[in-house]
Amino acid sequence: MQQFVSDYMEGAHPKILEKLLETNMEKTDGYGLDPYSESAREKIRKAVGAPEAEIYFLAGGTQTNETVISSVLRPYEGVIAADTGHVNTHEAGAIEHGGHKVLTIAGEEGRLSAEKIRLWAEKFLSDANHEHEVAPGMVYISHPTEYGTLYTKEELTKIREVCLHYGMKLFLDGARLGYGLAAEGTDLSLKDIAALTDVFYIGGTKVGALFGEAVVFPKPGLVPHFYTITKQHGAMLAKGRITGIQFDVLFTDGLYEKIGAHAVRLARRIREALLKKGYELYIDSPTNQIFPIVTKEKAKALEEQVQYSFMEELDDGRLVIRFCTSWATRPEDVEELVRLL
Amino acid sequence: MQQFVSDYMEGAHPKILEKLLETNMEKTDGYGLDPYSESAREKIRKAVGAPEAEIYFLAGGTQTNETVISSVLRPYEGVIAADTGHVNTHEAGAIEHGGHKVLTIAGEEGRLSAEKIRLWAEKFLSDANHEHEVAPGMVYISHPTEYGTLYTKEELTKIREVCLHYGMKLFLDGARLGYGLAAEGTDLSLKDIAALTDVFYIGGTKVGALFGEAVVFPKPGLVPHFYTITKQHGAMLAKGRITGIQFDVLFTDGLYEKIGAHAVRLARRIREALLKKGYELYIDSPTNQIFPIVTKEKAKALEEQVQYSFMEELDDGRLVIRFCTSWATRPEDVEELVRLL
Amino acid sequence: MQQFVSDYMEGAHPKILEKLLETNMEKTDGYGLDPYSESAREKIRKAVGAPEAEIYFLAGGTQTNETVISSVLRPYEGVIAADTGHVNTHEAGAIEHGGHKVLTIAGEEGRLSAEKIRLWAEKFLSDANHEHEVAPGMVYISHPTEYGTLYTKEELTKIREVCLHYGMKLFLDGARLGYGLAAEGTDLSLKDIAALTDVFYIGGTKVGALFGEAVVFPKPGLVPHFYTITKQHGAMLAKGRITGIQFDVLFTDGLYEKIGAHAVRLARRIREALLKKGYELYIDSPTNQIFPIVTKEKAKALEEQVQYSFMEELDDGRLVIRFCTSWATRPEDVEELVRLL
Amino acid sequence: MQQFVSDYMEGAHPKILEKLLETNMEKTDGYGLDPYSESAREKIRKAVGAPEAEIYFLAGGTQTNETVISSVLRPYEGVIAADTGHVNTHEAGAIEHGGHKVLTIAGEEGRLSAEKIRLWAEKFLSDANHEHEVAPGMVYISHPTEYGTLYTKEELTKIREVCLHYGMKLFLDGARLGYGLAAEGTDLSLKDIAALTDVFYIGGTKVGALFGEAVVFPKPGLVPHFYTITKQHGAMLAKGRITGIQFDVLFTDGLYEKIGAHAVRLARRIREALLKKGYELYIDSPTNQIFPIVTKEKAKALEEQVQYSFMEELDDGRLVIRFCTSWATRPEDVEELVRLL
DSSP, rough: EEEEOSSSSOOOOOHHHHHHHHHOOOOOOOOSSSSSHHHHHHHHHHHHHHHTOOEEEEHHHHHHHHHHHHSSOOOTTTEEETTTTTHHSSSSHHHHHHTTEEEEEOOOOTTTHHHHHHHHHHHHHTTTTTTSOOOEEEEEEEEOOOOOOOOOOOHHHHOOOOOOOTEEEEEEEETTTHHTTSTTTTOHHHHHHHOOOOOEEEOOOOTSSSSSSEEEEOOOOOOEEEEHHHHTTTTTOHHHHHHHHHHHEEEETHHHHHHHHHHHHHHHHHHHHHHHOOOOOEOOOOOEEEEEEEHHHHHHHTTTTTEEEEEEETTTTOEEEEEOOOOTHHHHHHHHHHHHO | OOEEOOSSSSSOOOHHHHHHHHHHOOOOOTTTTTTHHHHHHHHHHOOEEEOOOOEEEEEOHHHHHHHHHHSOOOOOEEEETTTOOOOHSTTTHHHHTOOOOOOOEBTTTTTTHHHHHHHHHHHHOOOOTTGSSSSEEEEEEESSOTTSSSOOHHHHHHHHHOOOOOOEEEEEEEEHHHHTSTTTTTOOOOOHHHHOSSSEEEEEETTTSSEEEEESSSSSSSSSTTTHHHHHHTTTTTTTTTHHHHHHHTTSHHOOOHHHHHHHHHHHHHHHHHHHTTTTEEOOSSEEEEEEEOOOOHHHHHHHTOOOOOEETTSSOEEEEEEOOOTTTOHHHHHHHHHHO | EEESSSSSSSSSOOOHHHHHHTTTTTOOOOOTTHHHHHHHHHHHHHHTTTTOEEEEEEOOOOHHHHHHHHHHSSSTEEEEETTTTTHHHHSSTTHHHHOOOOEEOOBTTTOOOOOHHHHHHHHHHHHTTTTGGGGEEEEEEESSSSOOOOOOHHHHHHHHHHHHHHTTTEEEEEEHHHHHHHHHTOOOOOHHHHHHOEEEEOOOTTTTTOEEEEEEEEEESTTTHHHHHHHHHHHOOOTTHHHHHHHHHHHHTTHHHHHHHHHHHHHHHHHHHHHTTEEEEEEOSSEEEEEEOOOOOHHHHHHHHHEEEEEEETTTTEEEEEEEEEETTOOHHHHHHHHHH | OEOOOOOOOOOOHHHHHHHHHHHTTTTOOOOOHHHHHHHHHHHHHHTTTTOOOOOEEEEEEHHHHHHHHHSSSSSTTTEETTTHHHHHHHOOOOOOOOOEEEEOOOOOTTTOOOHHHHHHHHHHHTTTTGGSOOOOEEEEEEEEEESSSOOOHHHHHHHHHHHHHHEEEEEEEHHHTTHHTTTTTOOOHHHHHHHHHHHEEEEOOOSSSSEEEEEEEETTSSSSHHHHHHHHTTTTTTHHHHHHHHHHHTTSSHHHHHHHHHHHHHHHHHHHHHHHTTTTEOOOSSSSSSEEEHHHHHHHHHTEEEEOEEEEETSSSSSSEEEOOOTTHHHHHHHHHHHHH
């Protein structure tokens, strides 16, 4: 049975396990104060081009989104997000549990546009009763989005300008960032992201780690005592080095880039095969996620030999499904999938 | 340099890493729905003698305490704890951040007595204004406590009775449970704990795992949708099997017990050496933690060759320090420490 | 200058002030335990036909909505509301501040239909990932809605059935309830509302009181210790009798009904005049709110002699405005307004 | 039956009711934007000697304490208070419900000393693990305290200095401020309080109003958008003028001072009579609260003719009780009480 359900179905990239084994019996300080975590932070600072950046390692995406959003926002503020944004849909209300409203804008294939954000902010400000409403304090975007789409450098720059104009912070959820950076045709680099956002995170869980997300505040000082806040939110591991070691490995010898490139290359192969065979794509993502439209019969037939994600049923009865590659996908798995299509 | 600072300074027990390696390339469902997590749950159900128990794997102690306490309590309730309890002192206000007051009682070497809890509850109820006060909805105890002390089966039974009488839930924090179960002279078993509490957790982080705590509700149904609540609290890992595999290993062939026994045996060796050499013990813990009283000179001299924890300064200027053993402590390390004392 | 901006621009109905004066020097117990509050509760129990009802007096609408919603819901649950619902728009994020997501459904002139709620609940349950999403625990409706529309007894009965079927509680916000009960053609009585909802409130602030909302749980026991919860939410007045006295007066000799009838009668007069003069109504509300569409020129001209609320600008440039009557509106004010139209 | 239970047993000072009656039919803007609220704010600015002060009218003490504390503190901070402080004992956990820990220091007759606060802050900072603990972000004091004691100008100045030194805000709960300002021998004025605190409130509920507390930020800008925050916390009345009118009256022609002076004068009469008759005072408060120690027999005998508050039972079996005067206490009531003693 072939497996293309998601990018978090396996363990970790072998180099990570290797390093965990190699360092296992060393004794280090806890709570992220160990040399591996510090080394990882230093490597990330270089990779993002922000030598002063504050960096924290958290365990998962929902935890990271909630901790960042609730610590950046003031109590009367909410966060603007696409209606399809992960914080609005699949985090069991974590943002609201943390006290903040998710202010939704209809996304375009998962993306927000600077213009829509600007209109929202203008409408808010022009409402005579806006002091009785939730103020927009932050814009949340994901890159790649939940639909595998990407922002261009120009688009992100425009969103940044709107945020600056209206006094909102910009937060980029990079749970699958590695696959976005490796996407064909993207012009948005890690350094651009660090230059254009107030805070973002580099996803580890879905890009080769056992777990872990690296939160980056490119300019230090945005959230005083964020370290204590991670403790308060249950987001600080006693053996913090376990996350540190993983990111240290991911940012050594370009492993993070290699993982992204590998998965994207294999996804492109699937995409090409699909197009060649006449399949329609629901969304043409340049990342590790491919969204073909299939008939119910085809879906059923595939099911017996390959696992995939079901996305939605179209009005004409056909189904949108998703194939997802990862660092662990092998070329031969992809060729077998292509054969089955 | 010898290392006796704490029991979370290393990686994981080799058998855990071995299993992570062995299973690394397998593809399984996420979010704890994999066969390893299920296997671990089944083994724990047997070990605690509660075949219906609901079991969830969370990442760390503060996260677990906060998620359990805030989901068991109703909004108007608080949790009774010893003033020295971890939830009251070293969790950065996580319990209050979750909306609940920690109602403190002066602990006796870290422990609460049934009688003190009863008096507290009586005083609360007899206060004519108690509807303007925080109602005690739960009793939190740690076993071993933060001072390495233990409850006897009789003591826990009495606390249980008080809880039942006053309608309070009983929650046992077992961050170091393995060392408590292995302590010399203890008569409190894992099955007793499951029989006498409403919810408890079996610590992994400090007992051989990379991270992870197993929350056990011996009787199912106490907290509906606890699964979703762990998601909401950022306590659910996408690769949930990483925690599942660790507990599966810990509960295979008695590894959890062996780890506890190993650490306690070495701690006893340190204790005996200390007593023989005329040191006084601040608290005589039967667990993996030993609390000698040393002069400042001795403390300073030791510092150059061994790392330990500083606990507090006594009125006479002497210091209470702590030596902590773990699964990773080697007999030769202990002999070297004994030599240095 | 005529005043038709809203129904909370004046003080209180004279009978209320009279009673406050008459009882002013009496000394009574605080915190709602006085005989006036008890008398008011008893009268309301009779009026709603629920002799066992639990009744609490709170100060304002946002406070009431937040306290009720957050105490009825479990942490993992959210509240379904129309997108135009007060809890979603004009409460400064109070519901989210209390930890819960507002799950919005597009309203129809402010109303929710049983069918839309059912579809929402079905879609939620059929989503394989719904345990990662906010569960719908309650349906919030306002009656009259924010657009002055009403539910029929049949509609409310159907909503009730959907709620029962999916295990959701039904909460009715009656901030302007008096005007809804007095509306022409309505077949929904106070007793129906008590029979069909789990909790609702009878608005005082907008129906003749200085402030105050009476929360009614028709069947007791839904929220244990709601009294303490009101204290915790800052919703309990030391001189609780001030609210009790107001509701005692409102529910004496049918004053609440009379206030509603008076305001609605005058609003009908405005409506008829508008229609006669050829104005179009944006929404044809049978309550104390009238929503004509006017040209910008007319709006400007009116502004100099009458205060009204601005609602929105239509695509054709015309404006929707609102005239609102209250217990304090005088027939001669209305005639003057009619003259100005 | 004489009534000396508390100072919130009656309605409002007659002048307040008079003004409510007089203005009842006027139509004004809602939500505190009316001319009466603005007039009250202006008068209070003058009275406290802070022409730039931001002033907000809230409804009650618990609501005010919670709203102020949670909006001034950052998420990782807690509030230092005497263990007997109202926020720690009688607010049903409102502060913790708002997310913040109350960090208690043993009070001295209800008071905190600068030295104890300093020691607490020093101990916190010198703890190597303090980043895992709740940081002290604010000091909460009440004046008069819950035991009727007062701070001197020197004491408050020292507390202020400690707060400045450790970066903590100073918040003074003035629920009974009027009686503190009027106390015999006090040297602390309203202007001193405004000069020495970051935020305080002037109690209305217990000093002649139906309800209401005036929050004063002597220097504007401490909490951006506090107005919206009051809405979010359910602390904003639609008919905000009702509170505004009350404070406008209280701060016209020195009424607030007169009320304080009247109640204190009568309390002094009770105190003198008690001392003359040989009663012991548990705490010798110079305010409107008197705390005699009585035998159980005497307490019982009194009960039949006078209502008072029970405070606590002493080890010798005698009882501490409280007599409380208010604006509404008449000299003849006091003489009758004296006769009964």
